[in-house]
Amino acid sequence: MKILVTGGAGFIGSNVVDAYTGAGHEVVVVDNLYSGKRENLNPKARFYLMDIRSGEVGKLFEHERPDCVNHHAAQMSVPASVQDPVFDADVNVRGFLNVLEAARRCGTKKVIFISSGGAVYGDAREYPTGETYSPQPLSPYGITKAVSEQYLFFYNHQYGLDYTVLRYANVYGPRQIPHGEAGVVAIFMDRLINAKPCTLYHYADEPRGMTRDYCLVEDVARANLLALDKGSRGAYNIGTGVATHTAELFDSIYEAIKRRVKDLPPELKTPARAQARPGDLKRSCLNIGRAKEELGWLPGANLREGLELTLKWRLKK
Template sequence: MKILVTGGAGFIGSHVVDGYIKAGHDVVVVDNLFTGKRENINPEAKFYEIDIRSKGLEKIFEREKPLIVNHHAAQISVPVSVENPIFDAEVNIIGLINILQACVKYGVKKIIFASSGGAIYGEAQEYPTSEKYPPLPLSPYAIAKLTSEYYLEFYRHQYRLNYTILRYANIYGPRQIPKGEAGVVAIFIENLLSGRPSVMYHFPDEPDGMARDYCYVEDVVKANILVLKNGSNEIFNIGFGKPTRTRELYKRLYDLVNNSNPSLRSPVPAPPRPGDIKRSCLNIDKAKRMLGWTPDVSLEEGLKKTVGWYSTHKV
């Protein structure tokens, strides 16, 4: 089938494109290359360099007539959303609405939406957190993701446009940009390979850093393939289901890089940034039960693969 992937030149989106093409699908990529990279684009995909907020997006839908839209294009930084909430809303909300309007007009059957389990639940009292837990977003980024989910439900109700929402944990792997809080694995690896110190943000009562649920990108691709035909009008947490503290993550990467510089043995502590939450870990039982999805790549294996990739690629 023909699938249009927004953000298909980005970190997660490009891996999803690869997975779809490998599965035999016809893929169209839409990306403005603001954070995505041309070299990430699968050569078998048809590429349009365009912003998802552009009026010209409709012409692409008219020409390509995709059956499925996979929406990964986004402003992904929590601190950026705090500093510039208008820009965040323009990309993450207005951009989505522009896509949804085109979906309705040109007969798209389903949209797969990349949401954020790592941010949308806020400081959840249920831990690990299930999809039933009421979201408590604590940043404009998380607010925009939750608002987008409500828009998807409206378009299903009003226009019968099916959707599947994937609430991601902290995703890592090859091609990740070493910027922002979402890219902490890439940031630590790049710094260790370059001999630079790394910063570990933490709350005063938690000196070992924040707890996060790290999931390898190949497992995320599996989920995006499964929901092409399953899980319509449902929300699924996609993560590994186990928390890891930032200090532990850094130590594992330090050992994998085999850095002999003792000054880099520990990260430099720093106070939390606006929008940071203390802990996040997802309950993934629903995805296991309804999709037959499970994460197969352990943190140790995933970090090893990621370090190997960055050791041979310049980002």
């Protein structure tokens, strides 16, 4: 199958490209390298340096005629979306619409759209949260993801374009970058390895920090493989169903690094504290029953194993 992956030079997208090429698919990558890196690009994939908002996207689709589009390209920072909701919507909604228009015009059969389980549900009362929970996003980023899901419904209804939505939990693992506000695993790891203090964001009533559902990127990539021919017109949570407080995560990372980096300064063991930022959810954890039943997907790694694997990659860099 020929698959066009937008955002295929990014952290998760590039791992998905590796899984697709590894399974023998022909892969085309579209990325403007806004946060993605050339070094992440799989040499077996054809790369186009292009913005998803560009007028050239239609021509590219006409030329490549992909069977399936896997849409990972996005402005993916929650705090950045609060600061500049116009830019967030421009990339995440207008850019996605540009891709959808190109896809339906050239006869693409399916779109796999990457949404966010945390950001779309908001601070859900149902916990772990299932896919039927009514979206209550608390950030412009969550709103653009929820809206994009609705566009898919329209494109299917109007043009018969098939789709699967994957609503990710907090993804971590090899290639995640520590530069930015998102990606707490990469940020903690990078700072501790460089003997710099960390900051733990929290709400006043929960000093252990927010809870998140952490899922390893290679498990997430496997869900993208399964979604190629399963999950028609469905939305699926991709997480672990296990909630971890930020303080717990920090301790696990600190201990994992301490086992390898002998001279880690002991004062780094206590992170600085700061108030949660606008848009930060208090808690997020996903019910993954539907992905198990309908996609045949289950996460393979627990957090400890996943952190070890990530640290091994980080120390080899």
